[in-house]
Amino acid sequence: MTTVAGSxxxxxxxxxxxxxxxxxxxxxxxxxxxxxxxxxxxxVLGVTKPAIYYHFRSKEDILQSIFEDLGRxxxxxxxxxxQQPPTLETKKELLRRYGAAMDATVPLFRxxxxxxxxxxxxxxxxxxxxxxxxxxxxLTDPQTPLIEQLRCMGALFTLHFGTFALGHxxxxxxxxxxxxxxxxxxxxxxxxGEDA
Amino acid sequence: MTTVAGSxxxxxxxxxxxxxxxxxxxxxxxxxxxxxxxxxxxxVLGVTKPAIYYHFRSKEDILQSIFEDLGRxxxxxxxxxxQQPPTLETKKELLRRYGAAMDATVPLFRxxxxxxxxxxxxxxxxxxxxxxxxxxxxLTDPQTPLIEQLRCMGALFTLHFGTFALGHxxxxxxxxxxxxxxxxxxxxxxxxGEDA
Amino acid sequence: MTTVAGSxxxxxxxxxxxxxxxxxxxxxxxxxxxxxxxxxxxxVLGVTKPAIYYHFRSKEDILQSIFEDLGRxxxxxxxxxxQQPPTLETKKELLRRYGAAMDATVPLFRxxxxxxxxxxxxxxxxxxxxxxxxxxxxLTDPQTPLIEQLRCMGALFTLHFGTFALGHxxxxxxxxxxxxxxxxxxxxxxxxGEDA
Amino acid sequence: MTTVAGSxxxxxxxxxxxxxxxxxxxxxxxxxxxxxxxxxxxxVLGVTKPAIYYHFRSKEDILQSIFEDLGRxxxxxxxxxxQQPPTLETKKELLRRYGAAMDATVPLFRxxxxxxxxxxxxxxxxxxxxxxxxxxxxLTDPQTPLIEQLRCMGALFTLHFGTFALGHxxxxxxxxxxxxxxxxxxxxxxxxGEDA
DNA sequence: CATGAATGAGAGTTCATTCAT
DNA sequence: CATGAATGAACTCTCATTCAT
Numbered sequence: 001m002t003t004v005a006g007s008x009x010x011x012x013x014x015x016x017x018x019x020x021x022x023x024x025x026x027x028x029x030x031x032x033x034x035x036x037x038x039x040x041x042x043x044v045l046g047v048t049k050p051a052i053y054y055h056f057r058s059k060e061d062i063l064q065s066i067f068e069d070l071g072r073x074x075x076x077x078x079x080x081x082x083q084q085p086p087t088l089e090t091k092k093e094l095l096r097r098y099g100a101a102m103d104a105t106v107p108l109f110r111x112x113x114x115x116x117x118x119x120x121x122x123x124x125x126x127x128x129x130x131x132x133x134x135x136x137x138x139l140t141d142p143q144t145p146l147i148e149q150l151r152c153m154g155a156l157f158t159l160h161f162g163t164f165a166l167g168h169x170x171x172x173x174x175x176x177x178x179x180x181x182x183x184x185x186x187x188x189x190x191x192x193g194e195d196a
Numbered sequence: 197m198t199t200v201a202g203s204x205x206x207x208x209x210x211x212x213x214x215x216x217x218x219x220x221x222x223x224x225x226x227x228x229x230x231x232x233x234x235x236x237x238x239x240v241l242g243v244t245k246p247a248i249y250y251h252f253r254s255k256e257d258i259l260q261s262i263f264e265d266l267g268r269x270x271x272x273x274x275x276x277x278x279q280q281p282p283t284l285e286t287k288k289e290l291l292r293r294y295g296a297a298m299d300a301t302v303p304l305f306r307x308x309x310x311x312x313x314x315x316x317x318x319x320x321x322x323x324x325x326x327x328x329x330x331x332x333x334x335l336t337d338p339q340t341p342l343i344e345q346l347r348c349m350g351a352l353f354t355l356h357f358g359t360f361a362l363g364h365x366x367x368x369x370x371x372x373x374x375x376x377x378x379x380x381x382x383x384x385x386x387x388x389g390e391d392a
Numbered sequence: 393m394t395t396v397a398g399s400x401x402x403x404x405x406x407x408x409x410x411x412x413x414x415x416x417x418x419x420x421x422x423x424x425x426x427x428x429x430x431x432x433x434x435x436v437l438g439v440t441k442p443a444i445y446y447h448f449r450s451k452e453d454i455l456q457s458i459f460e461d462l463g464r465x466x467x468x469x470x471x472x473x474x475q476q477p478p479t480l481e482t483k484k485e486l487l488r489r490y491g492a493a494m495d496a497t498v499p500l501f502r503x504x505x506x507x508x509x510x511x512x513x514x515x516x517x518x519x520x521x522x523x524x525x526x527x528x529x530x531l532t533d534p535q536t537p538l539i540e541q542l543r544c545m546g547a548l549f550t551l552h553f554g555t556f557a558l559g560h561x562x563x564x565x566x567x568x569x570x571x572x573x574x575x576x577x578x579x580x581x582x583x584x585g586e587d588a
Numbered sequence: 589m590t591t592v593a594g595s596x597x598x599x600x601x602x603x604x605x606x607x608x609x610x611x612x613x614x615x616x617x618x619x620x621x622x623x624x625x626x627x628x629x630x631x632v633l634g635v636t637k638p639a640i641y642y643h644f645r646s647k648e649d650i651l652q653s654i655f656e657d658l659g660r661x662x663x664x665x666x667x668x669x670x671q672q673p674p675t676l677e678t679k680k681e682l683l684r685r686y687g688a689a690m691d692a693t694v695p696l697f698r699x700x701x702x703x704x705x706x707x708x709x710x711x712x713x714x715x716x717x718x719x720x721x722x723x724x725x726x727l728t729d730p731q732t733p734l735i736e737q738l739r740c741m742g743a744l745f746t747l748h749f750g751t752f753a754l755g756h757x758x759x760x761x762x763x764x765x766x767x768x769x770x771x772x773x774x775x776x777x778x779x780x781g782e783d784a
Numbered sequence: 785c786a787t788g789a790a791t792g793a794g795a796g797t798t799c800a801t802t803c804a805t
Numbered sequence: 806c807a808t809g810a811a812t813g814a815a816c817t818c819t820c821a822t823t824c825a826t
Binding site: 625626637638647 | 794
């Protein structure tokens with residue numbers, strides 16, 4: 001009935017699953033994970049709750065799947081970092097790539113930051129924590145003085161949390177982003193004893 | 197109704213209210229605000245739920261009161277800052293005092309950071325956000341180049357979020373704290389064109 | 393629609409229907425009727441739920457069909473019994489054949505016994521109850537004293553429920569079964585005033 | 589408001605808990621455990637579902653509590669039996685008392701029998717099974733021939749399941765009960781080599 | 785014959801909150 | 806000050822069942 005092949009815009013295809021992820025992430029970001037109910041997600045999508053359960057086994061599973069799809073860039077980044085020599089150049093590249101990865105998935109990162117308590121005992125939250133920790137470890141060299149380790153960590157925080165605060169400042173987004181990266185880079189250079 | 201400071205020996209010395217706050221904060225920090233139920237709080241305290249409602253009008257009210265009591269140092273800090281000239285020295289002192297205020301109430305700050313999404317539409321969360329913003333504004337001078345504004349903000353982030361990460365590093369807590377403060381101070385000095 | 397006995401090589405030899413029955417009975421026995429979901433049955437079979445609905449109109453229909461296929465021996469037994477004279481010899485033969493019928497379909501009987509409450513308002517459960525009652529009536533002669541009627545009924549219960557308890561005793565299954573039958577036979581003989 | 593001490597019929601007292609148990613048992617017996625919903629129980633009682641949860645932690649907990657209250661007689665019986673010598677007289681007394689215990693709690697026993705599959709993986713069901721097994725073991729002497737062991741078990745089954753079937757027979761309930769007990773007693777006497 | 789996708793109904797459970805006492 | 810008892814609303818999740826394909 002609703003058939004006919006042709007070109008165009010079908011009501012749904014196999015994209016329901018993806019639409020669930022999109023809507024869920026949007027609502028998770030807006031209201032928080034706990035306060036977003038499946039009823040709400042279903043309502044926005046115009047389907048019923050069980051329809052969601054056809055595609056995902058549980059509410060947590062929706063989140064999990066979002067992370068698996070969107071979190072990959074950071075996973076890749078970590079894998080890449082582990083194969084590089086721990087030089088200053090590597091660290092600067094790490095920051096550059098991390099900033100880019102964040103930028104591509106700001107909502108996900110915002111969600112992570114804002115729901116830390118909730119995610120703590122959700123499998124997915126622990127994985128994310130490990131990601132952050134892993135990158136932190138690549139940036140900080142245990143051989144160096146404490147203050148320099150902390151400075152590298154500060155570089156990461158400046159970049160990470162600063163990204164979310166960029167909205168408070170005026171100017172071209174691209175310019176703001178590279179300014180932020182420049183600051184973070186300065187910090188690791190300072191930590192390595194170079195002149196800024 | 198509200199506790200009177202005044203004189204004497206009250207039946208339970210009015211500390212029930214305080215105990216509720218303490219237990220609540222501890223559980224809020226541990227499990228998150230949403231996932232902490234009043235039943236749990238009451239159970240830990242060994243009282244019944246209505247007993248809590250005698251002291252507080254709602255769950256949110258408990259949180260509110262905690263902030264009013266514990267968040268005052270930051271309020272005071274902001275008030276102080278507003279009366280100072282916007283010099284480098286002021287900024288350095290701001291960071292120093294902010295670090296000290298955090299230190300005195302780490303759990304509260306941790307809770308804030310980890311429950312941002314939840315708190316966002318709770319009155320108290322907005323107030324906190326204003327606090328952070330207010331301090332940020334005192335540190336950043338809109339007249340200076342964007343990158344230096346961002347650097348000052350990075351100093352705040354480094355200090356703020358770094359505090360929570362200090363546990364990952366070895367060493368005397370006092371030493372770690374002052375190292376962190378030194379880094380933040382470096383950053384605002386750099387922003388002001390001074391040599392680090 | 394319904395399977396045709398007839399000739400030839402069907403694509404999947406019509407055994408899908410039978411496999412559904414087998415798996416369903418096994419799960420019904422293991423977890424109970426209510427707690428066995430069609431999803432579970434479908435999963436074990438490696439097919440989808442609608443595939444089951446192709447063969448059966450409803451969950452209850454699956455059960456119904458199992459009974460029609462496996463419950464026939466008892467139906468036949470009842471038909472046979474109704475054509476015999478109500479002698480002691482007939483009763484002994486009834487017990488013998490009932491024991492044999494049970495033995496051939498222990499799982500079904502076990503399922504019946506363990507899900508009585510559930511089955512009560514399922515058509516199939518009522519039919520089974522009528523079976524039990526019918527056999528009971530053939531064994532008990534309303535003309536005889538109450539105690540002897542009860543004794544005959546006790547013979548049936550001993551045989552029926554004892555069968556399920558045989559696992560608790562050691563020994564050759566065949567030996568145990570005939571011992572049980574012997575006891576039941578003793579009882580009806582006693583009821584008929586014969587020496588055991 | 590609804591106060592006033594005096595004699596009479598108060599709307600509730602502390603008996604809500606007991607009323608829940610009564611209604612629940614009645615519905616469990618009538619429709620089975622699984623098919624009885626808390627909504628139904630609440631509706632019959634004229635309260636809301638959470639009211640039930642104030643008194644019981646879960647649906648299973650309701651059942652558990654019913655058993656703890658009503659199942660005690662059998663527990664006591666088992667305790668008593670374990671302190672007696674394993675004589676014929678003891679066994680006869682066991683049957684007598686078991687019959688009496690059942691009679692006092694027919695609905696509970698009926699419920700057990702009819703919901704075996706459901707209860708199997710509910711803690712309470714396992715406990716009940718142990719009860720039955722315990723009494724069976726007191727009646728059967730492993731030293732005697734298999735057939736006599738089975739006969740004793742048959743005595744228990746006759747008494748147990750016969751009790752539920754008594755409704756099918758006419759006559760004074762008291763008379764029917766003692767007839768049933770007499771049959772069971774006969775059986776254990778026969779097993780002990782005595783003349784019936 | 786079979787599947788992917790969806791639905792309506794309802795389950796058990798928990799929550800913040802409110803009375804009368 | 807505090808309790809016992811209860812409520813309304815909402816939650817996550819599961820079920821048997823039904824389509825169009």
